[in-house]
Amino acid sequence: MTASLQLVDPRLLERRDLTVDDLVDLPEDLHYELIDGRLVLTPSAVPLHQNISTYVLMAMHQYRPPDFYLSSDQSVWLDGRNERRPDVVVIPFSKGLRSPQRVEDVSLAVEVISPSSKIYDRKRKWDDYARAGIPLYWIIDPLAERVTFTEFALDADGQYRLQQESDQRVAIEKPWRITLDLPAWTRERDRLREADQP
Secondary structure (H helix, E strand, C coil): CHHHHHCCCHHHHHCCCCCHHHHCCCCCCCCEEEECCEEEECCCCCHHHHHHHHHHHHHHHHCCCCCEEEEECCCEEEECCEEECCCEEEEEHHHCCCCCEEHHHCCEEEEECCCCCHHHHHHHHHHHHHHHCCCEEEEEECCCCCCEEEEEEECCCCCEEEEEEECCEEEECCCCCEEEEHHHHHHHHHHHHHHCCC
């Protein structure tokens, strides 16, 4: 990322009027989001965060219908001034060679909370994804006492409604049947915390 960062015009980081079109020439490996016209660079997530994203992908892939495709850390074009990067998205199979994804092609966005994203994932992205019309939104929180899963679905009024919240092994029915083993993720996280003690 350091080499990629050197290729970014520093004036881009000062602007507050950027559009998605202004970012087409950024290096592909640069990790960023466009938030209300402002380019925001984000660091790589810790391995636990990345592993939980991978576990979600693996669980979803097990029974994935052939018309759908999964992607992690995928840019999603919400509107001209906003491009987000959910940890996992579900898109049509036919869109698997495109980036960024258009928001109308995203049927599920998943965010795994990190210390720096806690407020954004639970409030700002929640609002942005609802306003953009993403039908399903999941939040996985490894910072809670036990790793939690929260599922929201868009209602007829364009608002997310809580479908379920759990810290146990959970079965989800939409967009297809998926089982997430949250207690196993909690045990792994706790072992990492113990191993990290001086």
